[in-house]
Amino acid sequence: MTATGVDAVVRDLLADIETLVRCESPSSDHEAVARSADVVAALGRRLLDAEPERVVVDGSTHLRWRLGGTPRVLLLGHHDTVWPIGSLETHPYSVRDGVLRGPGCFDMKAGVVMALHAAASVRDRAGLSILITGDEEVGSPSSRRLIEEEARGCDAVFVLEASADGGALKCRRKGVSLYRIDVEGRAAHAGLEAEKGVNAGVEIAHQILAVAMLTDPERGTSVVPTALSAGTTTNTVPARASVALDVRAWDPAEQRRVDRSVRELRPVLADARIRISGGINRPPLHAEASSGLFGLAASLAESLGLGALTSAAVGGASDGNLTAGLGIPTLDGLGAVGGGAHADDEHVVVAELPRRTALLAALIQAVTDGANAHGTAPATDADTADTADTAGATGATSPR
Incomplete structure (x- = not known):
């Protein structure tokens, strides 16, 4: 035209x-x-x-x-x-x-x-x-x-x-909720003494699987892990990892359910620590x-x-x-x-x-x-x- x-x-x-x-x-x-x-x-x-x-x-x-x-x-x-x-x-x-x-x-x-x-x-x-x-x-x-x-x-x-x-x-x-899960582990040489490390990448994988289970298709609620990062080099046990979560729901009660569950997350690996930030963004x-x-x-x-x-x-x-x-x-x-x-x-x-x-x-x-x-x-x-x-x-x- x-x-x-x-x-x-x-x-x-x-x-x-x-x-x-x-x-x-x-x-x-x-x-x-x-x-x-x-x-x-x-x-x-x-x-x-x-x-x-x-x-x-x-x-x-x-x-x-x-x-x-x-x-x-x-x-x-x-x-x-x-x-x-x-x-x-x-x-x-x-x-x-x-x-x-x-x-x-x-x-x-x-x-x-x-x-x-x-x-x-x-x-x-x-x-x-x-x-x-x-x-x-x-x-x-x-x-x-x-x-x-x-x-x-x-x-x-x-x-x-x-x-x-x-x-x-x-x-x-x-409605939308936005979260970030940060994991702190402990670095170690991946080949020499991996057992001395606390693998933040493995811990974040556990957390991703846990939050993905919060999805409820029947209620139209989605909990989607999105941006993900872990580690520094290929031969180092990751000391840090993070993942962002995008949550969508038709119902404020569903937003609150997911919010409570995300905040109740606990580490799976010994000596790993997690931090949750973010929350309900808009109704x-x-x-x-x-x-x-x-x-x-x-x-x-x-x-x-x-x-x-x-x-x-x-x-x-x-x-x-x-x-x-x-x-x-x-x-x-x-x-x-x-x-x-x-x-x-x-x-x-x-x-x-x-x-x-x-x-x-x-x-x-x-x-x-x-x-x-x-x-x-x-x-x-x-x-x-x-x-x-x-x-x-x-x-x-x-x-x-």
Whole structure:
């Protein structure tokens, strides 16, 4: 697809997404994230005619726009990615055959651009707040308090994370817990006197097998050992080893069960010592937090001629888990339609960009105009359909 073959709205969206994708921003590189924040700030300044507040916490740069009055609607996104510097060389930005590609385009630089364009298009921005953070991909350690403070008192939070398969909105998400198990053993020469050592690699293997048994597929709970390290040289009994754990669960009770079990771990080998760090990172996003706003979105999509919306439950978490955990109505997955998040085939469907941006703008306006956050849009002569009925007809679900 060439620039001459798209309308002005799509052309402007693509130009801004390209600018943001070309500014690489891996979460752990604070200088790169700061450069990305400069690009996002310039984009917002141009579109909104407003300067963002730059909030730097523990080296991570976050941006916040408050566009007048007491915040009622929060647009929430992040500009950091999982892609290291240099990824553009192997995964170059491109737009071909209606598909946009590039590192971080789907998760979630397109969503950031969509948020700013949607905000710029609404007729009255009073009560609108926009928060774009710089550390979501590493668990939001420095932005969590900022997110929760900004969301409190809002009627709705719209999260610009990418959609689920087929463009479905993410109306239910698993909660996340993150742990690290560190083992301290004792080094020794592996060939001369291995018996004098305490093998931290063997101990960490015991711990990995123990935590893997905490998985409960029937409840949808996964406990996955991920990053693993042990030892220094091939002829030395490892004195130290560590493993990271990624835990996902639909139910807070399951998060607590796993948390207790992880903290009760004990060494298997004599003289080995273990240390547990981390814990419950964010609660599940329950369907109840999204159902009302999904109904409103479904009604607006129909009135805009965008067709039926569908919803999905997903294992991945987002900052929407944090706002839903506060009891704030939260609708997630409003960003780009496409696929391949964090993967080589990351991509965005170009034709959906203006459609989803228009839906977001309508949602913002509906809530700021007085739509309550339980799914009832302001009544008009042209739209008297019952929102709950519309939601049911368009695939609102709460699957496990």
